[in-house]
Amino acid sequence: MNPDDEKAPSEIAKLDEAPDGGLRAWLVAAGGFCIFFSTLGFVSAFGVFQEYYMTHQLQNRSSDDIAWVGSVASFLQFAIGAISGPLFDRYGAWMLRPSAILYVFAIMMVSLCKEYWQFMLAQGILIGICMGLLQFPTIAATLQFFDKKRGAAMGIVVCGSSIGGIIFPIALAKMLNSSNLGFAWSVRVLGFIMMPLMLFSCLAIKSRLPPKQTAFFIKAPFLTARYNLLVVSLVLVFLGLLTPLFFLPAYAVSRGVDATLASYFLAITNAASTFGRIIPGVLGDKYGRLNAFAIGSLGSGITIMCMTTAKSTAGLVVYSIGLGFSSGTIISGATVALSLCVNDPRELGTYMGMAMAIGSISALIGPPINGALLDRYSGFLPLSIFSGVFCLAGGAVAFVTKFTTVEGLWGRI
DSSP: OOOOGGGOOOHHHHHHHHHOHHHHHHHHHHHHHHHHHTTTHHHHTTTEEEEEEHTTTTTTHHHHHHHHHHHHHHHHHHHTTTHHHHHHHHGGGGHHHHHHHHHHHHHHHHHHHOOOOHHHIIIOOOHHHHHHHHHHHHHHHHHOOTTTHHHHHHHHHHHHHHHHHHHHHHHHHHHSSSSSSSSHHHHHHHHHHHHHHHHHHHHHHOOSOOOOOOOOOSSSSSSSSHHHHHHHHHHHHHHTTHHHHHHHHHHHHHHHOOHHHHHHHHHHHHHHHHHHHHHHHHHHHHOOOHHHHHHHHHHHHHHHHHHGGGSSSHHHHHHHHHHHHHHHHHHHHHHHHTTTTTSSSSHHHHHHHHHHHHHHHHHHHHHHHHHHHHHHSSSHHHHHHHHHHHHHHHHHHHHGGGGGSSSSTSSSO
């Protein structure tokens, strides 16, 4: 048996004394911000790609065929956590370096794609794998440095995806629709923006704790009701959460909005989610991290179900703001909620990776199901109801999880 596995409880408690601040800790958070800016921020622009592919390179393919490209990437970015989480626990943050190089290479390969299988290989599979290899070590490293301020720190890290989700859709839409750059160079410009950010992240993100030879699968958390309920909540929420990011621009165009302007609604959504990631994170540290995640899931479900009530440009702007704020807490809130199940902080990566890998199945099938609903019923109401109901169900399960805590349903947990 590995000596690390025989640490006394008092020694594990000592390891858990995170600095909750200082230059080293905030550099890790800043590096995490840049990772999420470049990865989830880029994925947040898939709605622009979806609308563009439907009228250009892949116009002969159905909506759900195109949605599979983005959903495969979303699936893999979470599923790969089952590998990258334990690898971080074993070897630390060194794995970010080759992953960052491969990620930028994948972006450049997208610029060369012309056929459906090429987009699936580069933008779906390769980018998805790289995002999973980058994001989970980033999350685990940040959680090692923060305890009492864990929600706020993760809010700052994940809001990088919000800022990226503002910049990338606007920049991509302007380059595709209002310039002579063309598709190839429009995508390459995004890759060049990511390069210095990836370099900084590789230098800034470090492990605080010594590595531990954890297994790639730990059975213990699946023997607890709290962890299992949180995993079920993730599966339900992820089934509906990605719908607006994939289909909001297409819905706006169906309402007569210009394609360039339609892509701005993604930017507005991500701008609002910046506040939705930070403010609930700070409040969650004070009033309960599980509370923040559950309320965010319920709010997202209600908002998604109201998508077709936004019929004018002004209505779509208001809707985008509401959606962004309500959904902003999901990713950061989920990771912080899952950390409540971890006794040894050196196993954070493995716990996160296993849960997110299971939730990734929903990220894989959710958007194509919605694409099929769109093609079958020629309207956006069925997909908004489908996705909203599953987010509501996920929020309800998150609240039920509170019964597994000492504080109970009304506790600040």
